[in-house]
Amino acid sequence: MTSREYKKVIWTALLILLAFIIGVLIGYFSRTIVFQPDSRTKLLDRLNRDGDNSITQKLFDTIDTGQIDSNLRILTGKPRLAGTENNRESGDFVHRQFLQYGLQSEIIEYNVTLSYPDKTADNYVSVIEEDGTETFRTVAIVEGDEVQPFNAFSPSGNVMGDLVFVNYARESDFQKLKNLNINVSGTIVIAKYGKGFRGNKVKNAYEAGAIGIILYSDPGDYAPIGTNATYPDTVFLPNDGAQRGNIVLNKGDQSTPGYPANEYSYRLREHELNARLPKIPCLPISYSNAYSLLSLMTGDQVPDEWKGDLNITYRIGPGLTNKRKINLRVSNKLAHRRIFNVIGKIKGELEPDRYVMVGNHRDAWVYGSIDPISGTVVMMETARAFGQLLKDGWRPRRSVLFCSWDAEEFGLVGSFEWVEDNSKWLTSQAVAYINVDSAVSGNDTIHLKTVPLLQKVFEDAANKVPDPYGKYNSAYEAWNNHPRFRVYKMGGGSDHVPFLAGLGVPSMYPKYSYLKDIWGSTSTPLYHSRYENYHAFKMIDPELKFAKTMTSIISESIRNLADSRIIPFDLDRYAEYISNGVEELLNHYGQVVGPKMEEWIHRSVNAFHESAARLKSIIGAIHNDNDDPLYARQVNDKLLWLERSFLIDEGLPGNSLYKHLLHSPDTANYYGGVSFPGLGGITQCMDIQNTTECHVEIHKHVAKIIQRIFDAAKTLDR
16 A cells, blocks of 8 residues: 555545544434423523422411520520620520531621720719719619620719709700700700610700719610519519610711721721710619619799609709709720621522521610510521521522621621721622611511501511410511501611611611500610610510510511512502602702702603603513513613612711711601601701802702702613
């Protein structure tokens, strides 16, 4: 065989081999196409699947009050003050439990500035006679690791002066004193807890010229059935109980505003830090101690509506009998402490980059059985129920985060730092945040704060959960038929604030609240005192049926948000909310804004209504027959960005941390919610000055409201 013939044979063999390989490949892929024609269809079916409603009952069946009780006993077994080893221990416990439940879990540390009493000096109020002798000094009861009653971030101070009674220390109370020609400048004021955030009380007192403020819980508010019927026999505050709490209006870590408190973070210098903090010393005392001060007061009797239930004649002052003075001594220190957030995670099956979050803080002033532990055990049992479903093979469409925050009691520190640390991806990926702080603070009925987008989510969930009293078909029906039925606007006061007011993440804050027939407040009478312990909680919910009810409602709300194909936001309720808010705005400021701007307000509202109706129609079509997963994702993105449309970059007047025009804390009462919170500070300007500058500020802010309503309409359309 010649060389040429040899090469020809080789090339022929190679060509035959190549043809064989190609044939095999063609055969393989032909087989795949012919015998697996539904692979793409199955993928589309998975992407287009809606939430599995059968999961709801499985969640409910998994919830175990025995598990709730076990966690409650452990977490209330010690004081859980932020920045202490006891609270680090509680974080480790929650982390271990999340892992045991089958979740991913991570502990995230921050180094923050907190405030504590000086252990070498007592905080107290004393009565000083004209000759300088001390004839009375307040006493606080503490045991073991309990921290003495104090108001975090109060400056240290040693002040002496006349005493003035200022009711609840609201703006209206100081205006009343002004009308009565009572000057509080240079005096120490004493105020009742309640009717607003304690930090606003301190701010109001300072702005009125007071040099110090004393806070106490009057038995008329905290022991309304009598001072002989209190803890441990009832849940009402005994005469030696005192409410602790922070008094800062700027939330998050005080030394790193706007940025997370990481090791590399820039921290404010001492004078910069002090400029952010309260200016006058403040101290909480018991009502037995308050009695010893108020019973010595001189001056006119207080107005009838200011009277409490102490067995004294309530007087305004200023001053005490026999020229006595009040000496207020506060010795507090700032300290850098590590705090520990715990984040449990369930990764979503189809949209793992979209997050539904549920959270509550873990730290307490003392034992914190109601605030916060009742919410923590609800969240933990919710996580356990979802973890069991994971083990059974089910996984939600979207990811779910279970967030255990630290240092909330010092001003929402843990949640603020985490949000600041993760704001970029949260802005584009967070679907909703459910806050479960103090989830069981009573046993009468539901109390709900929510943005309009989430109201139906909660109602639908509550409608699937049995009425804990067994009188109605569901918890929702029982709530809807209760005299206290009402949905409240979102304000401040808990860890939803950085999510909603800062990033525009839709949020809700539900709890079981009030005490049947005897207590009409959403908090507990033992709030932030040493008596808010395991025994106190079991007096409210001895069988844990309200804890189980809240766990069931929260679980189903999460399932609906995390597993529904289209995010179940309520556009109709939002349109109604905006219309009502604008009507309220025009009733209050119509003459100021004028007819031209009023016309633009109505145009913006009409545009939002029309856009919401169009998107609602599109959603209806998707539910009926649309099988394009990308189109469904686009619709969900519109829904996700709707709440963000109401943010303004520069923040609201008076507090740049709060950027949501509709759902930020009220200026006058940090706890409260109002339709347009940015107008609060401007309203004060109008009430006091009513100048051209005030009118200009109102016009500027209303113009921003109009623009953002138009922006929201465009978000739904584009």
